[in-house]
Amino acid sequence: MNASDAIRRSFIFSSLDEEQLAKVLTITREKKFHKDEIIMQEGEKGDSMYLVVEGEVGVSKSLTMKFGDNDFRQTEKVLTSFKPEDHVIFGEMALIGQDSRSASIIARTDCLFLGISRGDFIKLIEADSNLGMKILMKLSELLINRLKQSSQDIIRLTTALSIALNK
Amino acid sequence: MNASDAIRRSFIFSSLDEEQLAKVLTITREKKFHKDEIIMQEGEKGDSMYLVVEGEVGVSKSLTMKFGDNDFRQTEKVLTSFKPEDHVIFGEMALIGQDSRSASIIARTDCLFLGISRGDFIKLIEADSNLGMKILMKLSELLINRLKQSSQDIIRLTTALSIALNK
Numbered sequence: 034m035n036a037s038d039a040i041r042r043s044f045i046f047s048s049l050d051e052e053q054l055a056k057v058l059t060i061t062r063e064k065k066f067h068k069d070e071i072i073m074q075e076g077e078k079g080d081s082m083y084l085v086v087e088g089e090v091g092v093s094k095s096l097t098m099k100f101g102d103n104d105f106r107q108t109e110k111v112l113t114s115f116k117p118e119d120h121v122i123f124g125e126m127a128l129i130g131q132d133s134r135s136a137s138i139i140a141r142t143d144c145l146f147l148g149i150s151r152g153d154f155i156k157l158i159e160a161d162s163n164l165g166m167k168i169l170m171k172l173s174e175l176l177i178n179r180l181k182q183s184s185q186d187i188i189r190l191t192t193a194l195s196i197a198l199n200k
Numbered sequence: 201m202n203a204s205d206a207i208r209r210s211f212i213f214s215s216l217d218e219e220q221l222a223k224v225l226t227i228t229r230e231k232k233f234h235k236d237e238i239i240m241q242e243g244e245k246g247d248s249m250y251l252v253v254e255g256e257v258g259v260s261k262s263l264t265m266k267f268g269d270n271d272f273r274q275t276e277k278v279l280t281s282f283k284p285e286d287h288v289i290f291g292e293m294a295l296i297g298q299d300s301r302s303a304s305i306i307a308r309t310d311c312l313f314l315g316i317s318r319g320d321f322i323k324l325i326e327a328d329s330n331l332g333m334k335i336l337m338k339l340s341e342l343l344i345n346r347l348k349q350s351s352q353d354i355i356r357l358t359t360a361l362s363i364a365l366n367k
Contacts (some may be wrong), residue, residue, distance in 0.1 A: 077331075098357045100366070126240035128338045133353055162329040169336035173296045175341035180293075183350035184302055192264045197364035199267070 034117045036147055038060060039086045042120045053164045060153040064139040064142075073124060073138040080132070081148045082124040094136045098177030113139060125172060128154045132150040153196045201284045203228060204306055206253045209287045212338040220331045225267040233307040234281060240305040245259040247299070247318045252284045255311030259290075261303045281308060292339060295321045 040046050040057055049057065064083070073079060075095060091114045097105055115121045126132045128151050158165025178194050207213050207224055216224065231250070233239050240246060242262060258281040264272055282288045293299045295318055325332025 094355075096355060098364075100359065104318060126344045129337065129344055132344075135348065158333060162333045165333045166325060166329045166336060169333060169340060170296065173336060173339055173343060174277045176340060176347060177296055180241075180347050180350060182342060183347060187353050187357065188261075188263060189352060190361060191222065194357060194361050194364060195264075197361060 034086055036063065036086055039084050039117065039120075039147055043084050043109045043122055045122060045125065045168055046118065046136045048171055049164065053161070053167070056161065056164060057149075060157055061147040061149055064146045064148050066144045066146065068140055069195045070140045071137065072140055072144070072146070073136070075134050075137040077134050078132065079119045079124050079127045079134050080151045081137075082122055082128050082153070082154075083148050084120075085115060086145040086147055087117060089114055089116050089141040090123075090144060091139045091141050092136050093139065104137055106123060109137075112136065127151055128172070139177050201253055202232065206251050206284065206287075206314055210251050210289055211287065211288060211342055212246075212335055215244050215334045215338055216331065220328070220334070223324060223328065223331060224316075227324055228314040228316055231313045231315050233311045233313065235307055236351065238304065238308045238313070239307055240301045240303070241315070242301050242304040244301050245299065246294045248303050248315045248319075249289055249295055249356050250305075250313045250315050251289045252282060252312055253312040254284060256281055256283050256308040258306045258308050258312060259303050260306065262329055276304075279303065280343075293341070294318055295339070 034042075037054070037058060038063065041054055042102045046054065046057055063086075066088075072083065072090065075093075092112045093109050094112055095107055097107055098104055123138050124132065124134065126135070128149070158168065201209075204221070204225060207228065208221055213221065213224055230253075233255075238259065239250065242260075259279045260276050262274055263277045264274055266271055290305050291299065291301065293302070295316070325335065338348055
């Protein structure tokens with residue numbers, strides 16, 4: 034996949050026309066990561082979003098788990114992994130405001146990313162508010178989908194907890 | 201509080217200037233609810249968002265809880281309640297796309313709401329994309345804050361579940 038395709042197929046840019054896609058391409062920067070390199074560290078401040086052009090990445094989140102009486106350990110829970118054909122973006126919350134990364138992203142193979150910084154993104158959408166609106170509509174849709182997924186997870190976990198406590 | 205103040209103080213409209221606030225006001229519709237009336241039913245399709253101008257509302261979500269062996273019951277969990285001075289909006293996800301309501305909202309007192317339908321909202325932001333962008337930036341910020349809250353809830357619940365299972 035090349036940079037232009039990676040943008041075109043990414044959900045938040047999927048409603049843009051050719052001219053608008055070309056404008057987005059001008060603010061992207063290629064960034065390479067080696068296998069096992071940490072791309073994003075959970076909790077760190079970030080000001081860029083990324084999309085995968087080549088390679089495979091893993092997403093993980095830290096959790097406190099109980100292993101025995103008074104034995105609580107911080108464990109790393111690997112959530113999932115993504116390839117370019119998943120057309121996933123990372124760190125998109127950073128486009129809207131100063132963001133603490135909500136998960137860690139690690140390169141599972143050598144990777145090529147496209148990065149977009151918040152500063153460049155804001156300049157772009159302020160210069161072309163029609164373009165900005167199309168991206169923000171899709172970004173809102175993406176966030177809503179994630180929020181619904183989270184709500185379902187909360188209900189599932191609450192139910193499981195209720196069962197565990199009543200055993 | 202009057203309709204104009206309710207809009208002005210609502211987070212997603214907080215970056216608009218006077219002229220833009222006036223435009224938003226033209227697409228709002230007043231809606232009254234009596235005490236104990238259901239304003240929104242969890243799971244139902246909806247195409248409007250609301251903000252509270254007068255009265256108090258309660259938010260609840262249904263959960264499956266275990267009360268004994270093979271005794272699972274669907275219970276209603278009251279999450280919280282809101283007054284006009286909380287400047288809270290409901291059903292804002294419906295502005296972006298067809299939405300199943302994620303919680304139920306009930307009138308705890310007689311209430312006056314302002315409603316904005318998706319159709320009117322889309323027309324408004326397409327006619328004035330600068331206005332649209334300002335609202336969508338704030339909406340994204342709101343969704344991101346909720347998503348972070350949900351993530352913390354998931355971590356807390358996962359931790360609690362791990363402790364309960366290892367007792």
